[in-house]
Amino acid sequence: MQIQEVYRACIQKSDASLSSLQLLKEIESKMIGLLQMMQKFPQETVMGALKSKEKAHRLDVKQERKLEQRKNQEERIRKALERAKADPKKCVRFYLINASPTVTGRLHATGFRSLRSTGRRLMTRSEPPKIERDDLKNSAQLSKEEEELAFLFG
Structure with a gap:
């Protein structure tokens, strides 16, 4: 099959009566003639x-690679x-079963079966940052500073 396809592409004849060896012989003789020319x-x-043939081949390969990358990105x-x-x-929930595992679920070693979860995973809301209450420390420091200021300037 492949030999006949190459023969048709190179020689441009469709001789169905020739054997594979004869087809190969004609392809080889055509190649030798082209190399001599x-x-x-x-x-x-x-x-x-x-060089121009290699450059065209490299451009074709580059375009195919870009097309493949674009398809992958779109996917x-x-x-x-x-x-x-x-x-x-x-949410994945577990429930107790008494029977052996069935086709719909997987039996865990604990005797519980998990339900499959589908879709997007639930996201928790972010909590605001906790504000540290240093009121007691600040009030003690302020009263101490006020006493020092009163002693120095008062």
């Missing part, structure tokens, strides 16, 4: 053509939006 051209022309964004729009996750 290439040796007749000036070396600078051949090198310039090879990540889509998944993040789905997670953001999803319902909050239910």
Whole structure:
């Protein structure tokens, strides 16, 4: 199958009656002829053509890589939006069972089964920072400072 595809691409004939070895022989003879023709051209022309071909190949690979990265980024964004729009996750609850585990849940070693949680995880509200009450310390220091000021300036 692959030999016939290469034969059709290189020779541009569709001889179905030829065997695989005959197809390979014709492909090889065509390649030898092309290499001999290439040796007749000036070396600078051949090198310039090879460099331009390599440059075009590198550009194609670079574009494919960028396209793949863009697709991956779009997929990540889509998944993040789905997670953001999803319902909050239910709290995992345990309940006691007396029977063996079924298909719907997993039996824990303690004999409890957990319910699966779905959606986005619940977030707790942030608590405001605690204000330290140094009223007693401050009042003691203030009264001490007032006594010193009264003693010095009074």
